[in-house]
Amino acid sequence: MDASTTPQRAAAPFEGSDAARDFIARLDTFFREELHPLAAEHGITSEKGAERPLLDRVWQRSRELGFYGMTLPRALGGAxxxxxxxxxxKEAIYASGSPFAxxxxxxxxxxxxxxxxxxxVTPDQMERFILPVARAEKAICFAITEPEAGSDAGALQTRAVRDGDEFVLNGTKRFISGAPFCDFAVIICSTSSDPAVRETTAFFVERDRPGFRIEGGYxxxxxxxxTGNIVLTNCxxxxxxxIGEQGRGLALALGRITVNRLLHCPAMLGLARLALQDTIAHASRRRQFGQPIGAFQAVQHHIADMATELAAARALMLSVARTLDAGxxxxxxxxxAKLFCSETAxxxxxxAVQVHGGEGIVQGSRVEFLFRLLRMYRVLTGTSEIQRNTIARELLGNAVR
Known part of the structure; x- marks a missing residue:
């Protein structure tokens, strides 16, 4: 058995709309003709990220092609x-394997x-913050997590104190995705005068304000x-x-938490698809004892389990998406979905590492990188334990509230 003689399965029916199919086809062209060559030209990999000027080029080009603003409301140019x-x-984007995904x-x-x-947002905030981001002119990050506030998002110690027509912010936000590239951040702060009372409020904070500092390097x-830390000192x-009403900060941040949890799943599954594809190719190519290792039942069972679990995870993801689409x-x-997809991926x-053997544990191989990256998803955006808590509360209702 080799790659040229491996039986080809008929493609499964596309589960989405014709418009989405066409969108993905155009994305494939963008990756193949522009982003893959750009990454190769500049030596960009999943572990060696691009600097801001190169990212500006990617953002602007993606916007020109109609991809960048896809998720925005229709009134702002969304699809x-x-x-x-x-x-x-999103699954197709991550399955591209591009570091620009x-x-x-x-x-x-x-x-x-x-x-x-x-x-x-107010009309003023729309002009100063939302539209520049929509036009790919400015970058923004969302900052909730702190050294003492992770899974317990309400335990914020970053404080915003009103002083006339201003607020004064002090505190540290930790492990903030996109912080090194941001021009401004949405910062969730405690605004209660009583430390025992949890009251949170959201603010736009420009990076160039005195007292705003990004700590990176990790x-x-x-x-x-x-990712990076945001340190606010008398900012x-x-x-x-x-942003919005005082005391509604976490409500704003978590208002779409159900949808957002679902939307992390396609990234994981796109990456898992890469791991499966690489494993099938390796099992067809790598020879031991005079034959491809894919001829050995132990390897076949690994691949069968990988494909079965990926299909099950995709089915759950799509089922939840259909439920939410139906209201x-x-x-x-x-x-x-977030729990099962992260654990499954x-x-x-x-x-994939096991089937690749020695090649799978060498840094620089894609499956080794995917192993490390997909391990992180069991922690990021709500740990597996937090997902289990949510599931149990929803199923048990008032008995555990």
Whole structure:
């Protein structure tokens, strides 16, 4: 058995709309003709990220092609895709294997960070913050996590104190995705005068204000450096930078938590698809004892389990997307999807390393990188334990509230 004689399976029917199919086809062209050559030219990999000037080029080009603002409300130029279409598009983006995958839709620093805020911002804030991000002129990040506030998002110690027509901010935000590239941040602060009372409020904070500092220099276990800390020291901002009502900060941040949990799944599954594809290719190519290792039943069982679990995870993801598209709440189901997809994607990467053997444990091989990256998703954006808590609360109702 080799790659040329491996039986070809008929492609499964596309689960989304014709518009989404065409969108993905255009994305494939963008990756093949522009982003893959750009990454090769500049030596950009998943672990060696691009600097801001190169990212500006990617963001602007993606916007010119109609990709960057896809997630925005229609009034701001969004595509109006259903959630089913959205997850299929995002899955295809991550399955491209491009190190620019997180930047095509602006997931780290662009429109997905501000789309939900468009309903609550003032006209002034729309002009100063939302529209520059939508036009790929400015980058933004969303800062909640702190040294003592992770899973317990309400335990914020960063404080905003009113002083006339200004607020004075002090505190540290930790592990903030996109912080090294940002021009401004959405900062969630405590605004209660009583430390025992949890009251949180959201603010736009410009990076160039005195007292605003980015601390970078650390890498995740996947080798990436697009996270950083935001340190605020007597940072003064105008009261006009407050987003929505005082005391509604976490409500704004978590208002789309069900949808957001679902939208992390296609990234994991796109990456898991890469691991599966690499494993099939390796099993067809690598020879031991006079035959391809794919001829051995142990390897076949690994591949069969990988493909089966990937299909099951995709089915759950798409089922939850359809429920939400139909107006269902699906709070427990979205947590199930995030839990199952993250755990499954990591198991797929783990088996990929096993089948690759020595090649799979050498840094620089793609499956080794995917193993580290997919391990992180069991922690990022709500740990597996937090998802289990949510699922149990939804199922048990008042018995555990």
């Amino acid at each position: 109006g895709f259903s959630l089913v279409d959205h997850v299929l598009i 997180p930047h095509v839709l602006g997931e780290l620093t662009g429109p997905p960070r501000v789309g939900a805020l468009a309903k609550v 890498r995740t276990m996947a080798g990436q450096s697009h 003064r901002i105008p009261a006009a930078n407050q 269902g709440e699906a709070r427990a189901e979205a947590s199930m 990591f198991r797929i990467a783990d088996r």
